[in-house]
Amino acid sequence: xxxxxxxxxxxxxxxxxxxxxxxxxxxxxxxxxxxxxxxxxxxxxxxxxxxxxxxxxxxxxxxxxxxxxxxxxxxxxxxxxxxxxxxxxxxxxxxxxxxxxxxxxxxxxxxxxxxxxxxxxxxxxxxxxxxxxxxxxxxxxxxxxxxxxxxxxxxxxxxxxxxxxxxxxxxxxxxxxxxxxxxxxxxxxxxxxxxxxxxxxxxxxxxxxxxxxxxxxxxxxxxxxxxxxxxxxxxxxxxxxxxxxxxxxxxxxxxxxxxxxxxxxxxxxxxxxxxxxxxxxxxxxxxxxxxxxxxxxxxxxxxxxxxxxxxxxxxxxxxxxxxxxxxxxxxxxxxxxxxxxxxxxxxx
Numbered sequence: 001x002x003x004x005x006x007x008x009x010x011x012x013x014x015x016x017x018x019x020x021x022x023x024x025x026x027x028x029x030x031x032x033x034x035x036x037x038x039x040x041x042x043x044x045x046x047x048x049x050x051x052x053x054x055x056x057x058x059x060x061x062x063x064x065x066x067x068x069x070x071x072x073x074x075x076x077x078x079x080x081x082x083x084x085x086x087x088x089x090x091x092x093x094x095x096x097x098x099x100x101x102x103x104x105x106x107x108x109x110x111x112x113x114x115x116x117x118x119x120x121x122x123x124x125x126x127x128x129x130x131x132x133x134x135x136x137x138x139x140x141x142x143x144x145x146x147x148x149x150x151x152x153x154x155x156x157x158x159x160x161x162x163x164x165x166x167x168x169x170x171x172x173x174x175x176x177x178x179x180x181x182x183x184x185x186x187x188x189x190x191x192x193x194x195x196x197x198x199x200x201x202x203x204x205x206x207x208x209x210x211x212x213x214x215x216x217x218x219x220x221x222x223x224x225x226x227x228x229x230x231x232x233x234x235x236x237x238x239x240x241x242x243x244x245x246x247x248x249x250x251x252x253x254x255x256x257x258x259x260x261x262x263x264x265x266x267x268x269x270x271x272x273x274x275x276x277x278x279x280x281x282x283x284x285x286x287x288x289x290x291x292x293x294x295x296x297x298x299x300x301x302x303x304x305x306x307x308x309x310x311x312x313x314x315x316x317x318x319x320x321x322x323x324x325x326x327x328x329x330x331x332x333x334x335x336x337x338x339x340x341x342x343x344x345x346x347x348x
Contacts, residue, residue, distance in 0.1 A: 020284035020336060021296045027329075028299050031306045039313045047177030048189040053305040058194035059084065059257030061301050064276040065205045066249030068297045071280055072209075072218040073242050074225075074289025075124060075131040079138030080250045081272030083116060085264075086142045087254025092154035092264035095161040102164040109251050116142070117247025118240070125239035139273070146266050153265040156258070167193055168259035194256035201252060205294050218242060222289025278330045279304055286337055303329065 036045045043049055054061070063080050070077045087109045094105040116138065123134040158165040171190040178188045209215035217238045220228040229235050257269065279300030285292025308322045 017284060017291050017340075020333070020340065021293065021299075023336070024283050024296050024299045024303070024333075028303050028306065031303060031310070035306060035310045035313070039310070042313050043179075044309075044313060046179055046189070047174070048179070048187075049309065051174075051189050051191055051195075053302050053309065054195045054198065055192055056260060057301050057305045058192070058198040058260065059253040059255075060272065060275055060279070061198040061298060062201045062249050062253030062256060063272065064279045064297045064301055065201055065294045066246035066253070067273075067276045068280045068283075068285050068292055068294050069205065069209070069218060069249075070131075070242050070246045071277075071285050071287065072222045072289055072292050073239055074222045075239065075242065076277070076287075077120070077135045077138075077243065077246050078132065078273045078277075079116075079120070079135040079142055080246070080253075080276055081269045081274075082139045082142035082146070083113065083247060083250045084254040084257055084269040084272055085146050085266070086112070086149075087251050088258040088261070088264040088268055089146045089149050089154070089266075091164070091255070091258050092156050092160075093149050095156065095164060096154055097150075102161050102167065105164075106255060109255060110248065113247045113249075113251025113254075114244060116251075117244035120247065121240035121243035124243060125236040143266075146264075146268075150264075151266060153263060156262045156264075164259075165262075168262055172196070192259065194259045197252065197256055201249060202294055202298055205249070209293065214238070214241060219290055222286075222291075224290070275301075275304060275326075278326050281337075282329055282333050284333075284337075286341075287334070 032050070038044075063084065067077055067080055090109050090112065091105050094100045094108065095102060100108075120134050120138050123129045124131050156164060156168075170193055172192070173188040173190045175188070178186045181187055209218065217228070217233050220231065220233055221235050221238050225235050228238075254269075258264070261268070280292065280297045281287065281300070282303055283292070283294075283296030283298070283300035285297065304322070304326055307325050311317045311319070311321045
């Protein structure tokens, strides 16, 4: 009696995509453990140091989640850093010069994100212009608009807007993991509102990608556009929605970023698009689309944040080392993705 054809193939308990995610998680654990071993006497083992990875990168987490959704379709968005800078300038200028309230300016920033994503989505999805060209134009436009609004560095203080200042200053203390300072007082670790917003965004995007029709459409379009169209999916509309969602999440990230920095300038968030893309790729998102998840992207952000924290804690290394190490990791994961893709093709 002959065995079925599929019985001749060994059962795979783990696919390459899951393996990439596990590699990312293990790498983060090893990096952070190394930091604790080497710089434990400088506070690296404190819970607050770990929470600071989320606090300082709350905006980047939101932006990286948005760019992951675009990359799943096989696209790219290099305008996200400039959009974040525009969001910060709008918030600072609107509250300090126009005298508008924080809730009104937040709504304006979110509306700008929606319109920005809508224009780019139409150009990519319906006009079928290359995403890199479209988003490069968006990068120049947003960065230029920052200078049009103001060329000065603007700070957001309590005198400018008490509501926004209180939101940014609000701390959610944790009842464990405290440290004792020199005065003998216990300092509890804390997170801010920006961290809560970023984690809510992460969970919502994860659920959207995993359990909704739109989430499955993003994977299908990135996997094979022709097959997706043959299945009845509206490829153009899916791409449009992906860019609208990305820009909306970038504006939410811009609000979180502004709450962390409490200022706006023409050079703000420069290179943030590269940080977001590298975080997504290190987290297992394929540049060709169809594969990826925001959990991996989160750990990609944490890896980049850990590298920066180690360099900052060392104090003797040049500030360029985080970029160098991130580039090395990026190349490593791109090579891994290529190897796994070829192995997958051979096993078909």
